[in-house]
Amino acid sequence: MPLFNQNQNQGQQGQNQDPFVQPHEYQGEPDNNNYYGDEKQGLPNPQGQTFDEAFQVEKPKWNDIPFTIFFLAVVAGFIAVAALTLRGYAQTYAQQGSGIYNNTSSFTLNTNTVILFVFVIVVALIIAASTLAFARIHPKGFITTGIIVNIIMGIGTAIAYFVMHYYSAAVVFLVFTLISAWCYWSMRSRIPFSAEVLVTVIDVMKNYKSSLIVSALGLLVSGVFSILFSAVVVATYMKYDPKQSNEGCSVSGGGCSKGKLIGILVFVFFAGYYITEVIRNVIHVTISGIYGTWYYLSQSDQGQPKHPASGAFKRAMTYSFGSICFGSLIVTFIDLLKQGLNILRQNASAAGENCAQCGYLILDILLNIIEWLARFFNQYAYSYIALYGESYISSAKATWHLIRQKGIDALVNQCLVGTALGFYALFNAYTCALLAFLYVRLTKPEYNSEGTFYAPVVAFTFTIAMQISNIVTQPLRSGTSTFFIALARDPEVYQQSYPNRFNKIAETYPNVFDKLRSR
Numbered sequence: 001m002p003l004f005n006q007n008q009n010q011g012q013q014g015q016n017q018d019p020f021v022q023p024h025e026y027q028g029e030p031d032n033n034n035y036y037g038d039e040k041q042g043l044p045n046p047q048g049q050t051f052d053e054a055f056q057v058e059k060p061k062w063n064d065i066p067f068t069i070f071f072l073a074v075v076a077g078f079i080a081v082a083a084l085t086l087r088g089y090a091q092t093y094a095q096q097g098s099g100i101y102n103n104t105s106s107f108t109l110n111t112n113t114v115i116l117f118v119f120v121i122v123v124a125l126i127i128a129a130s131t132l133a134f135a136r137i138h139p140k141g142f143i144t145t146g147i148i149v150n151i152i153m154g155i156g157t158a159i160a161y162f163v164m165h166y167y168s169a170a171v172v173f174l175v176f177t178l179i180s181a182w183c184y185w186s187m188r189s190r191i192p193f194s195a196e197v198l199v200t201v202i203d204v205m206k207n208y209k210s211s212l213i214v215s216a217l218g219l220l221v222s223g224v225f226s227i228l229f230s231a232v233v234v235a236t237y238m239k240y241d242p243k244q245s246n247e248g249c250s251v252s253g254g255g256c257s258k259g260k261l262i263g264i265l266v267f268v269f270f271a272g273y274y275i276t277e278v279i280r281n282v283i284h285v286t287i288s289g290i291y292g293t294w295y296y297l298s299q300s301d302q303g304q305p306k307h308p309a310s311g312a313f314k315r316a317m318t319y320s321f322g323s324i325c326f327g328s329l330i331v332t333f334i335d336l337l338k339q340g341l342n343i344l345r346q347n348a349s350a351a352g353e354n355c356a357q358c359g360y361l362i363l364d365i366l367l368n369i370i371e372w373l374a375r376f377f378n379q380y381a382y383s384y385i386a387l388y389g390e391s392y393i394s395s396a397k398a399t400w401h402l403i404r405q406k407g408i409d410a411l412v413n414q415c416l417v418g419t420a421l422g423f424y425a426l427f428n429a430y431t432c433a434l435l436a437f438l439y440v441r442l443t444k445p446e447y448n449s450e451g452t453f454y455a456p457v458v459a460f461t462f463t464i465a466m467q468i469s470n471i472v473t474q475p476l477r478s479g480t481s482t483f484f485i486a487l488a489r490d491p492e493v494y495q496q497s498y499p500n501r502f503n504k505i506a507e508t509y510p511n512v513f514d515k516l517r518s519r
Contacts, residue, residue, distance in 0.1 A: 050290060051311020052303075054297060055387055063391040064322030071278060071325040078271035079317050082228065085235035085241070092180075113457065116439050117230035120432045124465040125223055125432060128472035131424040132215070135476060139202040140195045141421040147184040150423035150430075151177055157430045166437070171460065173430070176368070180423060187272065193508035194417045201417075201479035204294050210309035211290050211475045218283040218355060222471045226464055229272040234462065236264050273335045273463075277328040281382055281469045285316040285324060287478035288386035295486040299497035312386060322383060322390035327378045334371045334465070341367060342459040377403075379418070383482045396499060405516055406488050417480045425469035433458050433466035488516040 062068070077452035135142045154177030161170035205211045242256040243251070249256035270335035289312025297304045305311060316324065377399060437458050470477075487494060489506070491512050495502040506512050 005172060042330040050491060051293070051305045051308050052315065054057060055289070055292065055307075055389070062319055064326045066322070067325040067329065067392075068322040070293055070329075071274070074271050074274055077267065078232075078275065080385070081236070081268060081271075082232045083377070085232055085239045085264075088239035089235035090229070103473070112240065113234050114231055116436060116443075116457070117461070118227060120436055121223060121226050121230065121466065121468065123435060124432050124468040125219065125472070127428045127465075128425075128469040129219070131421075131428070132476075133471065134473055135198070136202055136206065139198045142198060143191055143195055143417065146420040147180065148428075150427045151181050151338040153427050153430055154180065157434055159267070160434065164437075164441075166454070167419060169433075172364060173363060176426070177363075180426075194420075196504055196508050197480055197483060198417050198476070200419075200505075201291075201476055201483060204291060205475050208290055208294060211287050211479070214283060214286050214290075214309055214313070215472065216477045218279060218474065219472050220466075222279055222468060225272075225275060225279065225386050226468060229268075229276075230460075231465065232268055232272075233265070236268055240264055246289065246326070248431040266340075269339055270332065271341075273467075274328060274332040276467045277332050277335075277469075278325055279468070280474060281328050281378070281516070282313075282316045282321075283326045283471060283474045284379070284382050284478045285320060285333045286313045287388040287475050288312070288383045288482040289315065289416055290317050291479045291482040292383075292387045292486065294492075296493060315389055316386070319389050323385050323390075323395065324382070324390040325383060331374050331378065334367060334374060338364065338367050338371065339463065343455055345455075374419070379477060379481045380485060383478070386482070387485075401487065402488060404515065406484075406511075406514075412504075418477060421470075421473045422462055424473065425466050429462045433462040436461035 009230055134145075138145075154173055158170045158174040159178060161167070161173065190394040212388075240256050240261040241419075242258055242261065286309060290308050293304055293308040293312075341360055345357060346362060348360060349354040377396070379393065380402060381395040384390065384398045385392070388395070388398075390398075437454060440454060440457055491502075494517075502512075
């Protein structure tokens with residue numbers, strides 16, 4: 001399948017030439033502050049093609065339609081649950097607690113918790129935005145600093161939890177901190193290559209403002225949805241918790257029962273994670289289209305297509321939306337299992353069941369490894385979807401082919417750039433989880449008089465902060481994976497377009513000349 005339309009310059013001689021074989025004459029390395037997307041050369045050609053024409057798909061079709069239908073059904077279900085629970089919340093919040101300290105509810109989450117979640121979301125957004133700004137200002141120091149700071153923060157958080165006798169959380173944080181330290185030590189010799197890739201990605205992002213606009217819009221959408229998601233979680237407790245003092249049971253929307261509460265909460269968490277994951281991957285596919293445009297067309301005679309961001313977004317929301325929903329569903333199930341396991345583990349800790357705690361801890365580590373592998377695989381699969389418009393299964397096969405030939409390189413690339421970003425996301429999640437724990441401990445809401453709500457509140461805030469941070473830094477992840485795929489498939493394009501920058505890559509990554517073989 002052609003990556004782009006090879007019949008683009010019909011008014012010029014040699015109209016059937018591959019546009020990447022002879023890009024315009026290179027005039028020396030660009031200014032250090034403007035490597036890519038030069039203002040004179042990088043603007044879309046007024047006579048150029050559209051994104052769909054540049055990245056042409058044979059027989060355009062809507063891929064993986066059943067998963068689109070399933071996602072829309074989940075969204076409709078979430079809206080219905082939100083309408084019922086928020087209506088009950090609106091009618092009873094004054095009686096159950098309308099502030100931080102003036103709460104009277106002794107049975108379930110209330111407005112005290114809503115305020116906590118809003119506070120945590122704001123903190124998560126600020127930390128995530130600061131992470132992106134730091135990466136733009138000091139890309140080379142971003143990787144090392146992120147790893148070291150998070151190791152220190154992880155150890156500090158573990159110590160804090162040990163001091164507060166919250167042993168299960170302390171062990172989890174300590175284990176993952178040690179894993180992070182081991183990764184840094186074993187892969188430290190490959191940091192120069194990953195840093196050079198990150199510099200490249202940052203330079204492109206600086207000059208293609210549309211990537212920042214997409215990220216900002218994604219941040220806004222994810223932030224608003226996170227607040228809604230948090231409110232629905234609290235409102236579900238207030239509406240369906242089967243305690244005698246729960247006034248929410250008397251409002252319309254169905255009676256209260258333990259089974260109904262658990263069932264609705266499972267669906268709410270599943271829908272919340274699923275919708276958030278789809279939002280994140282739509283951003284990923286859109287930004288991957290922007291980076292693909294830069295890599296292949298920024299220095300070509302044909303020029304860049306008009307409005308690559310809008311073209312990539314259109315494809316993500318139409319032909320490729322089902323594929324995005326398909327891949328997102330896999331990670332969502334893993335996230336849901338992790339959330340349930342965290343609650344079971346914390347309950348076992350509260351009950352003093354040491355053997356059960358150890359078992360849950362092992363399962364938690366295994367699930368985190370599986371989640372990392374799934375996200376690692378999807379990261380590259382979605383970049384293929386962005387450029388080729390194929391189904392998820394076809395893109396997954398292409399990704400597997402990439403991993404078979406470039407496995408260790410792709411792994412190192414992801415483990416350093418991607419893992420550095422993951423470390424900043426963990427820092428965000430650590431901070432928000434600790435703030436949530438201290439908030440509940442210091443405000444002493446009546447519903448937590450026995451300490452039973454520490455586990456779900458901490459686990460939920462940890463997950464939300466992680467999701468927000470991942471969405472904000474998605475341009476860096478998307479750019480890294482797209483650049484690596486393009487470099488593996490067509491290194492000669494980068495060499496001809498930016499020879500000096502290519503030489504720097506080659507110095508730190510000699511395998512760049514081993515072009516990805518055809519399947």
